[in-house]
Amino acid sequence: MGDRVIPHAVALAKAFGARLTVLHALEPPHARPEATPTDPLEWEVRRAEVERHLAAVEAEHAAADLAVEIEVLEGRPAEEIRDWVSGHGVDLTVLGSHGASGWTEWSLASTARKLIEGISGSVLLVPAWSVQEPIKHEVAYQRILVPLDGSRRAESALPAATSVARAHGSDLLLLHVVARPEGSCPCPLDGEDQDLEQRLVDRNARAAEIYLADLKKRVEGAGLRVRTRVTVDGDIRGEILRRVAEDHVDLVVLSGSGRSGRAESPFGSVASFLLEHATTPLLVVRERTTHAVRTGPRSRSRGGVRLPHLATP
Numbered sequence: 001m002g003d004r005v006i007p008h009a010v011a012l013a014k015a016f017g018a019r020l021t022v023l024h025a026l027e028p029p030h031a032r033p034e035a036t037p038t039d040p041l042e043w044e045v046r047r048a049e050v051e052r053h054l055a056a057v058e059a060e061h062a063a064a065d066l067a068v069e070i071e072v073l074e075g076r077p078a079e080e081i082r083d084w085v086s087g088h089g090v091d092l093t094v095l096g097s098h099g100a101s102g103w104t105e106w107s108l109a110s111t112a113r114k115l116i117e118g119i120s121g122s123v124l125l126v127p128a129w130s131v132q133e134p135i136k137h138e139v140a141y142q143r144i145l146v147p148l149d150g151s152r153r154a155e156s157a158l159p160a161a162t163s164v165a166r167a168h169g170s171d172l173l174l175l176h177v178v179a180r181p182e183g184s185c186p187c188p189l190d191g192e193d194q195d196l197e198q199r200l201v202d203r204n205a206r207a208a209e210i211y212l213a214d215l216k217k218r219v220e221g222a223g224l225r226v227r228t229r230v231t232v233d234g235d236i237r238g239e240i241l242r243r244v245a246e247d248h249v250d251l252v253v254l255s256g257s258g259r260s261g262r263a264e265s266p267f268g269s270v271a272s273f274l275l276e277h278a279t280t281p282l283l284v285v286r287e288r289t290t291h292a293v294r295t296g297p298r299s300r301s302r303g304g305v306r307l308p309h310l311a312t313p
Contacts, residue, residue, distance in 0.1 A: 004096070007138055007139040010066065011139040011164075011168070012092065015168065016160075017065075019069065020066060022068065022071070023084060024071070025081055026046065026074050028043070047072065054070040058070050078111045082119050085119050091122060091288050093121065094126070095125060096128060097278070120286070120288050125281070127280070140168050140169075141168045141170045142168075143170060143171050143250055144250075144252075146254065147175050148211075148215070150207075150211055153258055154259065156255045157254050157255040157283075164251065164283075172219060173243070174228045175243055177240065178231065178233075179234065181200055181201070205230055208230045216228050237273040250280055250281065252282045256286035
């Protein structure tokens with residue numbers, strides 16, 4: 001899975017003008033309850049194999065416009081990667097939904113789930129089932145979907161989306177889903193109630209059209225191709241997935257929280273749902289909320305890595 005995820009990390013690093021570190025957490029057998037004592041020679045052989053593989057990855061993807069670094073960690077993968085990301089002030093973490101074992105019945109593997117819940121900053125999740133095609137050396141995004149709910153929080157994903165679109169020549173699709181209002185009474189709506197509900201939906205749809213038209217004008221001013229779509233649906237999250245499928249979207253970019261998001265929650269309800277049900281690479285934009293404290297040097301450390309903070313172009 002890692003070799004399929006790396007081209008996505010390279011694509012974003014180039015788009016953001018960032019440095020890229022490829023991490024591999026080597027888990028000792030004794031970290032598992034059923035494990036037997038570690039053979040020192042076998043351990044060194046495993047580590048040497050990992051280092052050779054990462055060196056080949058570094059040589060394959062390093063370019064004049066991209067600095068690639070490698071890092072081998074030892075210990076429980078989720079904890080080691082989380083601590084490294086925190087200690088090196090990383091702004092964006094790229095990971096697959098599943099590891100070397102591939103897709104399972106669970107939407108997220110244990111390590112991916114722990115990292116998504118435990119790290120700070122933005123996350124690019126690459127679903128396992130979306131990378132079944134042959135490994136690509138380069139990834140180019142053709143259609144990028146940006147769900148928006150009219151809030152400033154949701155709009156914070158636009159700088160990242162426009163940076164990627166500019167680098168890849170992508171089409172941008174700005175989507176607003178107008179939710180049907182929920183009544184407080186379980187009883188059926190009478191004619192007057194239905195008329196009131198429809199008038200509210202129509203009003204919100206018109207406001208959304210005006211809102212997206214204004215955003216489109218601003219983004220097109222940067223020389224990008226932009227389309228807008230306003231839909232009405234009682235299931236906002238499901239409608240986003242339908243648009244991904246029907247419009248052949250190959251990257252979704254959204255804010256970690258929208259209008260209804262709460263500060264104490266790492267992700268809003270829409271972002272959380274999409275992380276669980278992503279069918280295409282998903283970039284969730286969040287600010288790095290914890291102060292990064294650089295830790296002491298680790299084995300084979302090649303320096304810190306961080307992506308630049310996303311800013312409005």
